Amino acid sequence: MDYEVCRKVWDSQIAAQITIQNRDEILPFYTMLPRFSYFSVVLQDILQFFTSRDNELNLDGEKIWLESKGVPLKMYIPIGVIFDLNNEVEGDTWHIVIKTSNAPSGYRTINRETMEQIYLQNLKEADFLKRKAETIQNMQIDEHRMLWDSICNNHFDDFWGINKKLMDTSDKMFDSIPLRVYERNRPAFKQTLLNPRNDSGELVTVGHAICQLLAISEILPTSTLISHGIRIPAETPLIYAAKNLTYPDNFVHICVLKND
């Protein structure tokens, strides 16, 4: 693990302006959203801010949903991934609307407790890929809880104090690399089994892994690979990404964006 890289990835934030649908008289809420976190985690504080300014405002946390530029925002995908996928311009303020109308079909608002379960399932899946889930099964339930709490409370040191166990390769290299790839025209992310080394023993690169995953022969020069708002060179070793560029669910999340 490269401490500087992991720390910078953890600390990166997005400036956001949040408004409420059809309530132009209510001043927007401005905040910095941690890229690694989830809307399900930060929403409680945002709603509390609005209701503390206006007692008569009734925002049901289970019914509202989020949208930006007409696109519903998934509450269970890391905030940074949604920002990158929607091709927002880095440095610009992200305009997010809290919608109180009926949510689009299939959209689900997720509270923090449900998000914790989704997070843990993802974490288990990532460790299943890396080492058949042996590490996570040997951890205490309290440690799972501490990982989640450190995300909710933005405690980098607490998180990495435990997460280092899941990242340890001193005894054995990961079997597969947990990578999820997003494209704007696909409703779901893609993932599969990806070895960190090829049959010749060479390190597999991020570019090769994405080609395998998307069943394409090459990354076109008109496409950009983005994670944490950073352009990822296609020649980056996949194992480097898995050790330094993962989100807290232990997956590397990369958006493949086609430049217009």
Added chain:
Amino acid sequence: MQDFPEELEDFCGIWKEWKIVKGTVPLENYGKLLKTIEICGEIAILEVNIVYSLIYRVPVLWFAISSENGEPVENGSVEEFLRGCARKMGKLVVAKYSLNEHPVLGLLYYNIHPCSTNREIFKSSSPENSINKIAQWLSNYGPDLGIYIPSGIFF
């Protein structure tokens, strides 16, 4: 189980209540069943999908339960439904399940955890064992969702 698309086609061809939904590649094809169920006296619609997991290399049951007007039911109702299915099997504990993104639809669905899936079923079968592999698998894991294979159609 690279022959999942063929096995699925065979399975849905025999048990006609299951329909195939085509994905962008054959391994993304999945089987879909809609069934009317009752939870605490209320009528609801159970949608079950058999989706191949590229991670676990086995089929996985994904499901959603909605009320008659199409709204997803509360988590408590889902738990109650699974508890009822477990009781029917004489089990005290419900199957391990959680919400996550459906691998093809990109929407939140519940899934039955594949960690306990018996992978032996999916190893290449001997010529004399020609029973559809998805049917063999579903006979073990379908009851978690109250799905029982009608007698005589596969076995």
